[in-house]
Amino acid sequence: MTPQANTSRRGSEPAVVRVENVYKSFGDTDVLRGITLAIDHHEVVALIGKSGSGKSTLLRCINLLEQVDDGQIFLDDKELTDPLVKQDDVRSHIGIVFQQYNLFPHMTVVDNVALANRHVFKKGKHEARDEARALLERIGLGDKANEYPDRLSGGQQQRAAIVRAIATNPRVLLLDEVTSALDPELVGEVLDLIRELKQTGVTIVMATHEMNFARDVADRVAFLDDGVILEQGPAKQVLTTPREARTREYLKRFNAAH
């Protein structure tokens, strides 16, 4: 473990998620080459870096949607990468939201949100539905609760997907470029929701291309390059006065394009 990796952590209480020296390759492509990262309770960490730098793969590894080739991942000091661990159990305590929403098209929005509580956490049908409806109400989707996802706009679908992920009160919420598939005018409503979640204390790790948003909302930014975390630190510092030349280059090119 590199000593510099955890320097930006704030408290001394145990990290919610701890990634230690994780490697992952697909065929001949090494996607993650020794990632070490710790995320504290109530912390929002943004992963930035160009496409293919490994952001999504890292999130998928944390949710055990991919098997790591080496290294360990811990959730509240419990090793997730232990082959004996119950994977479904782990996943039920980690929420993930995908770029393409992935709502279930054959269920209404409220049933999408209530699904895990009903069938994983064994809550009653009415209880789970009422909770789901209350959540949707809170984020302004109350009137869409009984609609099918296809009838919703992209922004509404993505908000519903985020609500589905947090409905079970996961220990950490993983957001995988959740605004990348959205029209620019719909991005705002999704970012507002994430901002609100941060205020309620949800621990978030997000892969994002929204630099302004990352600067506003993230406590910490990690720059992934070629499968390693090249630089990390407080959001403002990394995004405005990066130490590494390659981070500077990436941000410059990114700002030129936007």
Next chain:
Amino acid sequence: MNNDREARRPSATELDRRAFRRRQNTRSVIISLVSTIIFAVVIWLAVVNSPGWQQVQNSFFNWDTIVQAFPRVGEGLWLNIRVLFYATIGVAVLAFIIAIMRTLRGPVFFPLRALAAGYTDLFRGMPLIIVLYLVGFGIPGLNLFGRMPLEFWGTIALVTTYSAYVAEVFRAGIESVHPSQRLAARSLGLSYAKTLRLVVMPQAIRKVTPALMNDFIAMQKDVGLISVLGAVDAVRAAQIETAAAFNFSPYVLAGLLFVLLSLPMIRISDWYTGRLRRREQMGALV
């Protein structure tokens, strides 16, 4: 990058994990193997020790009779294979036409839609054996055509019945392609027919390949039913041999030959659908 990779040795944790997974894997393979063998042995012992086993073995699994019956049953099977070949082509064409007719939109096409719907309703409901009698003995009775061989009418009957099933499978496939795909194709200026041919059908057929293969394999067996018309196929030949030898073994032989006939198709369909899945769906652990 790759040099790094060659140089990097997996950590002790990872090596432990791999060893654990290997052990786990070996263990499950051994368990399943042992349980399969025990199951097979128990069944075998139960059958062999049953009071009537001697007689059953004699009248169903008599090696000499099987060898003796082989040439004629094999010859009959060749007829089945030929019928199957033509029936498959016939079913593919007719089912496709019916499926298209059923999916046509607009009031102008109502008669065609109704005709196609009526056809599938009728022939999915009617037992194949009755269709065989009606077609095999009824149509020749009209004296419209010259004398045709029995297997010809058998093939027509098979095509008639199976087209109704396969047309519904095709239709399910066509309707499962998301409407946005049609929109995208029409937006490029493709005609209705071209949209169907170039965009909808390829996706539709991919989705229903397992169901199609299933119907094909079912038809492969039902080809044996043309024997009721008197055509000397494998089943009929086995019947003749059985009568001659006063022993049921030729039926067992015919049955085994039908199984062998269907095996390649089953394997090919498994392989094909597996390949499609790998190509079009992003892999994941879950």
